[in-house]
Amino acid sequence: MPGNIWIVMPVYNEEEAVPEVIREWSEQLQQSAVNYTFCALNDGSKDSTLAQLQKCQSLYPNIKIIDKENTGHGQSCITGYEAALQNGAEWIFQIDSDGQCDPKFFPQLLEQIPEHKAVFGFRKKRDDGFQRFLISRVVSLFTFGATGVWVKDANVPYRLIHKDIMAKAISLIPKDFHLANIFLSVLVRKQTPIKWVNIHFRDRAGGSPSVKTFSFFKHGTKLFKQLKRAVKSIE
DSSP states (O other): OOSSSEEEEEESSOTTTTTHHHHHHHHHHTTTTOEEEEEEEEEEEESSSSHHHHHHHHOOTTTTEEEOOOOOHHHHHHHHHHHHHHHTEEEEEOOOOSSSOOOOGGHHTTTTTTOOSSSEEEEEEESOOOHHHHHHHHHHOOOOOOOOHOTTTTTTSSSEEHHHHHHHHHHSSSSTTTTTHHHHHHHHHSSSEEEEEEEEOOOSSHHHHHHHHHHHHHHHHHHHHOOOOOOOHHH
């Protein structure tokens, strides 16, 4: 079993989904018998998300809440990763707060850590529609085109990374990089092979995506340029 593991979960306007997400993940983590901290980052939510998180914290003592101004999903993840490293995490696992990340696959990732420093879920099946499936494939293609590094699910929010790999990677991510988790995937892959575990990605438990389908395609060129510039700056 791993040492101290931090679960990093950025949250934005997920009042409907977050209580159930925390409940089911807390149960899975307890069953897995890991020493964990569940770090929920409230990214400037405008609904009752913070209040829901605080209620969950009273039920589950392993929860740590970071209440912060809105910086977007990627940079919120970076804040969580930094907090994990500062607090002695050996492994860092990131999920999303919308209920799509099914905890039942988590033990399969844990099984891989004796031999791997990075274990990612691969969204082989998705219940949230063909458009979202297409986006994930396009993102991987854009990422490869810009960086020359192939990551078959570059933006998957189901990733377990060792502290040494994470520390080096996030030190190279610019503070203005919007989709920071995509660049993180590249930086992880440049350090170590990624072990992929097939997962089933569920539909949202409630609310609506903070990043719309159109937005991904609209900002594709920006992502390509950012990735290309970022990789060039570290070579």
